Amino acid sequence: MRILAKNLKAAAERGEKDVFICGWIHRIRELGAVSFIVLRDRSGLVQLVLDKKCEFTLESVIMAHGEAALNEKAPGGAELRVTQLDCLSRAAPDLPFQVNGDVTRTGLESILDQRALSLRNPAVSAIFRVQATIIEAFSACLRENDFTEIKTSKLVSGGTEGGTNLFAVEYFDRKVYLAQSPQCYKQMLVASGLERVFEVAPAYRAEKHDTPRHLNEYVSLDLEMGFIESEKELIELEKEILARIFEEVARKNAADLELWAKSGASVPKAEAVFNAPVISYEQALGIANGESAKKNGARIFDINPDAERYVCEWALRETGVDLAFVNEFPRRHRPFYTYPLDSVRTMSFDALFRGIEITSGGRRQHDYAAQLEVLPHFGIKPESMEDYLSIFKYGCPPHGGFAIGLERLTAKILGLSNVKEASLFPRDRRRVTP
Numbered sequence: 001m002r003i004l005a006k007n008l009k010a011a012a013e014r015g016e017k018d019v020f021i022c023g024w025i026h027r028i029r030e031l032g033a034v035s036f037i038v039l040r041d042r043s044g045l046v047q048l049v050l051d052k053k054c055e056f057t058l059e060s061v062i063m064a065h066g067e068a069a070l071n072e073k074a075p076g077g078a079e080l081r082v083t084q085l086d087c088l089s090r091a092a093p094d095l096p097f098q099v100n101g102d103v104t105r106t107g108l109e110s111i112l113d114q115r116a117l118s119l120r121n122p123a124v125s126a127i128f129r130v131q132a133t134i135i136e137a138f139s140a141c142l143r144e145n146d147f148t149e150i151k152t153s154k155l156v157s158g159g160t161e162g163g164t165n166l167f168a169v170e171y172f173d174r175k176v177y178l179a180q181s182p183q184c185y186k187q188m189l190v191a192s193g194l195e196r197v198f199e200v201a202p203a204y205r206a207e208k209h210d211t212p213r214h215l216n217e218y219v220s221l222d223l224e225m226g227f228i229e230s231e232k233e234l235i236e237l238e239k240e241i242l243a244r245i246f247e248e249v250a251r252k253n254a255a256d257l258e259l260w261a262k263s264g265a266s267v268p269k270a271e272a273v274f275n276a277p278v279i280s281y282e283q284a285l286g287i288a289n290g291e292s293a294k295k296n297g298a299r300i301f302d303i304n305p306d307a308e309r310y311v312c313e314w315a316l317r318e319t320g321v322d323l324a325f326v327n328e329f330p331r332r333h334r335p336f337y338t339y340p341l342d343s344v345r346t347m348s349f350d351a352l353f354r355g356i357e358i359t360s361g362g363r364r365q366h367d368y369a370a371q372l373e374v375l376p377h378f379g380i381k382p383e384s385m386e387d388y389l390s391i392f393k394y395g396c397p398p399h400g401g402f403a404i405g406l407e408r409l410t411a412k413i414l415g416l417s418n419v420k421e422a423s424l425f426p427r428d429r430r431r432v433t434p
């Protein structure tokens with residue numbers, strides 16, 4: 001039976017004489033009459049020793065039989081002394097991407113243009129193993145808290161997060177749009193009686209700018225829950241979720257974090273997450289201006305990317321974790337569905353992690369009359385949102401929720417400099433392939 005690279009050492013310790021292993025040729029080194037082949041499979045790298053020249057090209061898919069032997073110098077502490085080597089699929093010799101190279105020295109465009117090959121690089125695939133753990137931990141934590149997983153349509157009739165950034169889609173004889181978020185649907189499903197829901201799905205933003213923090217299609221980790229009084233309960237829930245995600249990544253992805261160690265890959269400890277500061281928008285502005293003044297920086301009037309960075313630097317210094325929750329955003333900065341705290345402030349929050357906003361959320365307006373009154377101030381005609389509004393008309397509990405950007409969280413855990421690296425097939429203004 002086929003064994004994986006990571007299990008070869010155990011096979012060697014058991015003295016197994018006929019081991020069978022399959023994978024891609026990652027590297028070949030010839031030393032006199034002996035070839036050392038590094039084979040790569042989904043579990044990692046392993047050394048094969050062949051007592052002749054290797055006639056196959058890099059990235060060919062091979063199948064090897066042989067004897068497992070301990071060797072401290074080999075990756076993983078063992079090697080396979082090959083008795084039979086077969087090629088399952090021969091790779092053309094003109095590889096357009098150096099799969100076994102150092103991707104931190106490779107240009108982003110080349111990594112993305114050659115996605116099918118760049119994903120074979122262990123550091124690149126590590127990004128998506130970490131991402132899978134994030135999704136799994138997010139979902140597991142919510143299921144344990146009695147949330148129901150939902151999947152909502154991505155074809156919608158209008159915007160939710162500020163009307164302009166929408167991709168139009170031809171839909172038979174009319175125009176519809178790609179959903180900017182599942183906002184209205186998740187609220188509807190709370191009101192439907194499910195009470196607690198979560199969704200992991202793509203969200204679309206037709207933003208024209210090209211920045212290291214924006215994608216036109218990103219994965220949103222969304223949740224919504226009924227019967228809350230304020231955003232503070234949501235912040236506590238997000239701390240629980242983040243602590244769980246970090247714990248699981250530390251446990252399951254230690255080797256993947258190691259591959260990005262030079263970029264600063266790490267996860268905060270759970271205790272640190274629970275101690276992360278919660279500060280108001282006004283306090284955050286004060287902190288950001290204080291930090292900016294120390295560096296002779298410009299005055300900051302809003303929680304912009306500079307402010308996000310400064311607040312995280314401050315949080316790291318003060319509490320040992322570069323995570324902070326900023327609440328009580330002014331009305332003018334939040335969408336129509338946000339619940340007011342008073343005439344100026346709202347029960348909303350952002351989570352800032354390692355210098356970037358990873359989450360937005362808050363309590364929602366659930367009062368029908370109040371929501372009707374607010375809509376025109378956002379340039380929205382109530383008639384255009386009848387389905388959504390009917391949830392408030394016919395009995396909706398106080399509720400709220402938030403969304404975490406998957407790629408931003410992944411990038412910040414691993415120390416990636418551009419969020420596109422954390423998207424399998426990123427979409428930006430120019431890129432729609434591969």
Ligand code: AMO
Binds near residue numbers: 220359
């Ligand atoms: P918001 O628009 O702030 O809120 O998005 C929530 C989180 O999603 C991520 N994000 C993005 N990531 C990459 N590229 C983008 N263009 C992009 N836009 C957003 C960020 C951000 O913090 N409906 C609300 C959430 C809620 O209140 O429940 C919403 O979508 O990490």
